[in-house]
Amino acid sequence: xxxxxxxTPENTAFWTGGEHGDLMIAFCEAxxxxxxxxxxxxxxxxxxxxxxxxxxxxxTVYTYTVNHHPWLPEMQVPFALAVVDVDGAPGVRVTAEVIxxxxxxVHIGQKMEVSFRQAEDVWLPLWTPVR
Amino acid sequence: xxxxxxxxxxxxxxxxxxxPAMAHLAQAxxxxxxxxGLTRDxxxxxxxxxxxxxxxxxxxxxxxxxxxxxxxxxxRWHCAAPDGPSQMAPLMIAAMAVLTGQAQHVLCFxxxxxxxxxxxxxxxxxxxxxxxxxxxxxGMLVPANAMSASNWAGxxxxxxxxxxxxxxxxxxxxxxxxxxxxxxxxxxxxxKPLTMDDYYAGRMISSPLGLFDCDVxxxxxxxxxxxAPEAARDCARPPLWIEAMGAALRGPETWxxxxxxxxxxxxxxxxxLWLRTDAKPADLDIxxxxxxxxxxxxxxxxxxxxxxxxxxxxxxxxxxxxxxxRYPVNTGGGQLSGGRLHAFGLIHEACLQLWGECGERxxxxxxxxxxxxxxxxxxxxMLLRRD
Numbered sequence: 207x208x209x210x211x212x213x214t215p216e217n218t219a220f221w222t223g224g225e226h227g228d229l230m231i232a233f234c235e236a237x238x239x240x241x242x243x244x245x246x247x248x249x250x251x252x253x254x255x256x257x258x259x260x261x262x263x264x265x266t267v268y269t270y271t272v273n274h275h276p277w278l279p280e281m282q283v284p285f286a287l288a289v290v291d292v293d294g295a296p297g298v299r300v301t302a303e304v305i306x307x308x309x310x311x312v313h314i315g316q317k318m319e320v321s322f323r324q325a326e327d328v329w330l331p332l333w334t335p336v337r
Numbered sequence: 338x339x340x341x342x343x344x345x346x347x348x349x350x351x352x353x354x355x356x357p358a359m360a361h362l363a364q365a366x367x368x369x370x371x372x373x374g375l376t377r378d379x380x381x382x383x384x385x386x387x388x389x390x391x392x393x394x395x396x397x398x399x400x401x402x403x404x405x406x407x408x409x410x411x412x413r414w415h416c417a418a419p420d421g422p423s424q425m426a427p428l429m430i431a432a433m434a435v436l437t438g439q440a441q442h443v444l445c446f447x448x449x450x451x452x453x454x455x456x457x458x459x460x461x462x463x464x465x466x467x468x469x470x471x472x473x474x475x476g477m478l479v480p481a482n483a484m485s486a487s488n489w490a491g492x493x494x495x496x497x498x499x500x501x502x503x504x505x506x507x508x509x510x511x512x513x514x515x516x517x518x519x520x521x522x523x524x525x526x527x528x529k530p531l532t533m534d535d536y537y538a539g540r541m542i543s544s545p546l547g548l549f550d551c552d553v554x555x556x557x558x559x560x561x562x563x564x565a566p567e568a569a570r571d572c573a574r575p576p577l578w579i580e581a582m583g584a585a586l587r588g589p590e591t592w593x594x595x596x597x598x599x600x601x602x603x604x605x606x607x608x609x610l611w612l613r614t615d616a617k618p619a620d621l622d623i624x625x626x627x628x629x630x631x632x633x634x635x636x637x638x639x640x641x642x643x644x645x646x647x648x649x650x651x652x653x654x655x656x657x658x659x660x661x662x663r664y665p666v667n668t669g670g671g672q673l674s675g676g677r678l679h680a681f682g683l684i685h686e687a688c689l690q691l692w693g694e695c696g697e698r699x700x701x702x703x704x705x706x707x708x709x710x711x712x713x714x715x716x717x718x719m720l721l722r723r724d
Contacts, residue, residue, distance in 0.1 A: 211480045212470040242594060243477050249589075269499070269598060271491030272544040277484045284541075287483050289492050289593045301492075301593045303482045314499045330480060 208278065210328050216244045219258035224322025224329025228260035231295045240295035263320040264336065265290035268299055272309045286312040288333045302331045311335075340432035341569035341576035342721065343442070344373025344562035345688040350524055350676050353456045354556040358398040358448045359407050361558035366408060366444065369560035374573025375442060380562070381413045382440030384427035386447060388417030393464050395454030395554075397447075404446060414439040422584030422606060423627075423711030424680035425719060431563035432579050441568045445561045447681040451554035474591045487551055489592040489713060490630035491543035497599045497632065498545060501647035505545055507654060508631040509536040512549040512673050514659030515628065519670025521698040526555055526676040550631040552672035559681035561688075577691050580705070580720035583610030592713045599647075601633075602716035603640035603709055610707075610718040611642060618642040622703040623690050624664055625683035627710045628671040634658070637709045638666070641718070660698070668698050680710035684719075691723040
């Protein structure tokens with residue numbers, strides 16, 4: 207089975223925001239910097255005023271790969287993984303599997319929107335091409 | 338004052354050898370000691386990367402403790418460095434240890450049994466295999482189904498292709514060129530000629546990387562002896578002076594957040610290297626560049642300053658890095674054809690070249706080698722010089 211993320215105070219919002227359909231990103235209240243992966247201090251100004259806010263849940267593919275090899279016995283292949291520049295969170299990329307019947311059609315610059323799949327207490331982000 | 342590599346030893350490498358990691362390690366250690374003209378009792382330090390790792394089968398089955406026990410070592414310095422500047426960290430730490438008087442001769446080792454682990458049905462090379470919860474950067478990627486380093490390297494390659502017009506043909510030149518070297522390397526695990534047609538026929542692993550863009554899991558061990566300056570001069574072979582080291586890292590510790598994913602930690606580490614020497618890239622005779630995936634070779638070439646950003650495809654196509662090229666890279670076949678000793682094998686080959694012991698594939702008069710190890714945010718760089 208695929209391992210799940212260990213939930214911590216700083217990353218729980220990111221991994222559970224999907225329960226309400228929200229892509230939650232950490233921001234520094236002091237300098238407005240977006241912080242990802244989420245952490246308790248701002249790496250730009252060292253403030254600890256870090257808050258978690260929902261962003262639009264859309265973004266643009268910075269890069270991608272189509273995985274063809276089944277790394278686990280139950281893994282269904284092929285599937286695309288997209289590294290997406292997240293709208294409203296400068297410098298933040300969220301890497302997730304793409305929901306599509308045509309993984310080879312994924313491309314750099316493509317617009318994506320987020321959805322989520324629940325696994326135990328975690329809501330894994332997924333990207334879907336915007337039509 | 339420089340530290341030096343004075344001995345280097347490899348075990349008999351193989352796929353699915355079934356031999357215990359310690360058997361490989363002991364053989365490599367004996368050979369390294371013989372290479373340096375030292376005995377076990379001369380060794381007073383030990384370093385490794387990353388240390389015993391339980392969470393990725395076969396990736397690092399031995400820690401310093403077991404090796405100290407097995408070889409009966411009495412040490413004044415020991416250290417394993419999972420968070421250091423790549424697989425090269427133990428060599429760097431050993432160099433600093435001998436230059437600060439902590440030890441005279443440090444045994445640096447790397448053992449892997451990934452091939453046997455895979456064959457035994459354990460999922461080698463997958464971080465966190467068998468665990469249910471993951472933290473750190475692997476905890477961001479593996480749950481997203483980005484489990485394999487081939488995925489992470491694949492998306493770097495995809496972005497690089499997009500920006501600079503590189504194609505699989507260029508990566509194929511890396512893979513087939515290194516195979517030509519492997520044909521002349523008795524210990525390499527893949528020695529059958531590899532044509533471009535073979536390369537293209539290899540199944541896709543994680544686009545744009547296919548089977549022959551990925552290195553080969555093996556069982557084996559590699560050992561180096563790093564010695565203090567005066568002690569180095571008394572060893573059997575000419576000291577290979579560690580002319581400079583670079584370990585800078587200016588981006589985050591992730592595989593997907595670095596602002597420009599057509600560069601790696603390599604670029605930070607190599608830039609720092611050249612600040613610490615009068616030597617220039619044009620002075621190099623050979624290079625040992627990390628090739629866990631073929632795409633890392635062009636990225637390391639650019640990081641090392643062998644050509645400009647985006648120019649590596651032309652540098653490769655012009656024949657610079659293969660047999661007979663001006664800047665031969667991974668002359669033992671690299672990990673792509675020689676087998677994954679996790680950078681130690683590449684550095685071993687660089688040492689043999691500088692000692693003039695490479696037989697058919699010897700680069701005549703090789704005196705200065707650049708070593709660049711690691712991929713993604715993981716990077717360390719080193720210049721080795723023979724007087």
